[in-house]
Amino acid sequence: MAFSRRLLSGYAGQRAGSDSGHAADLADDGGGSSFPAEQRSRWLPASCRERVKEHLASAGDLVPGLDLPPEALFCWTAADMEMFFASGGYVKPKLRLLYYISPECPQTIVDLVSPSLRMQNWACTVRPEPGNTPIFVWEGSRPSIDPSPTLSRGGLVNRVAPVLPITRKVGMLRALQKWCSCRRQEFPPPWYPVTFELPTSLEEWKQHVSQHPAKRWIYKPNGGARGVGIILVSAVEEVDSPERPFKERCRPQRPEDLHASPLEERYFAPTGIIQEYVQDLQLLKGHKFAVRAYLLIARVQPLLVLLHGAAYAKVCGQEFDSQCFTQADLFRHVTEQEFQKMGGQVHEDWKVRPVMLLEELAQELADETSGSAEVWLEKFWAQVQVICHQVVDTFRESLRDGAQLGMFEILGLDFVCKADGSVSFLEANRDPSWVIDGGAKKAIIPTLVTDLLHIVLQAHGESCTSIADSLQTCTGRYKFRVLIDETCSREDLEAIGCGREKKRNSAFYEGEEERHIELDGRLLLPCRRLEMGDFLLVKLEEAAASSSVRRSEVAPDGRDELRSFLQTPSTCRGGW
Structure with a gap:
């Protein structure tokens, strides 16, 4: 700071004598009150002022009461900071905060994300600028910054690094295998189809097929998307045979595969999964459908996860027929919309069935069966909440080691519904389809993006409000609902006890302190502070003081208890 000290003699004395009130103004606002309002950011990260005070440029405290404006950490170079302090705050480099959107992002994302970010007084950039670190990053499908x-x-940053593995087919399989092993539960869980990794578990899969010859299978390449690389399998010989071993049927995916004819011969990928095909499906007028729901990891430390209240159904263009199960029948079995749009290449008079809002799907199903759309929706969402809790559990521990505050991510989770009313989870998708190609997506995606940005900003902001307050100010027709919020304090649990005379904690429902279940070694409690129908998972050891907690010598499976609990009148009976 030699240059600073030389300039300081020319500026600091003059400043101290002629503008003593100016220093007080700067101190009131982190050193930036005199900057033009149009340069100031309307959002600042939590603890930003502590970061400013700890910054090397502030350590010298050359001018009492003069601090860096918090925005400077993102947009000033070392020379800018030196000049600011050397001049006693009279030389003010421009505060110009940027948000970065990857050039790979679709125009839809640019159009949806930009308005909320511009409201913070941020300018957009699509390329990294030296000396100007973006305050917000929205990445595309591949890392670019x-x-x-x-x-x-x-x-x-809209990426949670430890979550990446579960958004790939093999990664999700391994995460669920590890999750079941840690809990001494049989793999797979009831809501996930029997799945094997190829080529690692090829022989194990072949043995399973010999014991269950009636099963059908679907092969999915690791990292595949939009239906590319999917192969329908009815027999072992279609995967591995003495005449043509599996390794001879493998080939790395090529860029041109994205544009290949949808029904041409396909190769297996170097890594992938082969998954039991769910045959006893619930159908919509004879057609297979899958449901896309949205899971938001809004904050990683402490963890905050929300499930969006809207979902849509993707419907196959050809009628379902379990006996038609060759590559020529892919359009009966693969619901991915980008794949379904290719049907016109192989079928005359092809019509893509538009995606449907979940409530529209429920009503059509109810009309077919003379049932109740409300009951179907209640049952669907109750199962999805439980599945999402357990999916989050597969990567929850890794967040503590590999995640960093500021990371967030929105995932698209795909489900299929069985004829008996149960729900099966298929996969989690990073960068769920943002293309607004129908009325259902138009009703969901714009407000979903706006609300998720609002929640994420509030969860990480300097003036952080409670999640309940954040949700109340969301504007969308469909709301996010809290699944997990780790901000629950130990005091909340200490107030829960059987026969203990303590001040009643307003977070819990009247008379609900003794109502709980054990699920996989955890205590499940209804919690008013979040949202009715949402549940707070709390480690049993954290609630040891509560006499209502019964410890099990063997970790219970939890499904029967959970099903019973969800069916009690005090839980959420409405959909979303």
Whole structure:
């Protein structure tokens, strides 16, 4: 700071004598009250002022009462900071905060994300600028910018690094295998089809097929999307045979595969999964459908996860027929909309069935069966909530080691519904389809993006409000609902006890303190502070003081208890 000290003699004395009130104004607002309002950010990360005070440029405290404006951490170079302090705050480099959107993002994302971010007085950039770290990063399908500088300053990035494995087919399989093993539960859980990794478990799969010859299978390449690389399998010989071993049927995916004819011969990928095909499906007028729901990891420390209240159904264009199960029948079995749009290449008079809002699907199903759409929706969402809790559990521990505050992510989770009313989980998708190609998506996606940005900003902001307050100010027709919120304090649990005379904690329902169940070694409690129908998972050891907690010598399976609990009148009976 030699240059600073030389300039300081020319500026600091004059400043101290002629503008003593100016220093007080700067101190009131982190050193930035005199900057033009149009340069100031309307959002600042939590603890930003502590970061400013700890910054090397502030350590010298050359002018009493003069601090860096918090925005400077993102947009000033070392020379800018030196000049600011050397001049006693009279030389003010421009505060120009940027948000970055990857050039790979579809125009829809640019159009949806930008308005909320511009409201913070941020300008958009699509390329990294030296000396100007984006305060917000929205990545595309492939990494295009180093997120570390943004995260180290308290900024936001739409990627949760430890979650990446579960968004790939093999990663999800391994995560669920590990999750079941840690809980001494049989794999797979009831809501996930029997699945094997190829080529690692090829022989194990062949043995399973010999014991269950009636099963059908669907092969999915690791990292595949939009239906590319999917192969329908009815027999072992279609995967591995002495005449043509599996390794000879493998080939890395090529860019041109994205544009290949949808029914041409396909190769297996170097890694992938082969999954039991769910045959006893609930159908919509004879057609297979799958449901896409949205899971938001809004904050990683402490963990905050929400499930969006809207979902849509993707419907196959050809009628379902379990006996027609060759590659020529892919359009009966693969619901991915980008794949279904290719049907016109192989079928005359092809019509893509538009995606449907979940309530529209429920009503049509009810009309077919003379049932109740409300009951169907209640049952669907109750199962999805439980599945989402357990999916989050597969990567929850990894967040503690590999996640960094400022990371967030929105995932698209795919489900199919069985004829008996149960729900099966298929996969989690990073970058769920943002294309607004129908009325259902138009009703969901724009407000979903706006609300998720509002929640994420509030969860990480300097003026952080409660999640309940954040949800109340969301504007969408469909609301996010809290699944997991780790901000629950130990005091909340200490107030729960059987026969203990303590001040009643307003977070819990009247008379609900003794109502709980054990699920996989945890205590499940209804919690008013979040939302009715949402549940707070709390480690049993954290509630040891509660006499109502019964410890089990063997970790219970939990499904029967959970089903019973969800059916009691005090839980949420409405849909979303």
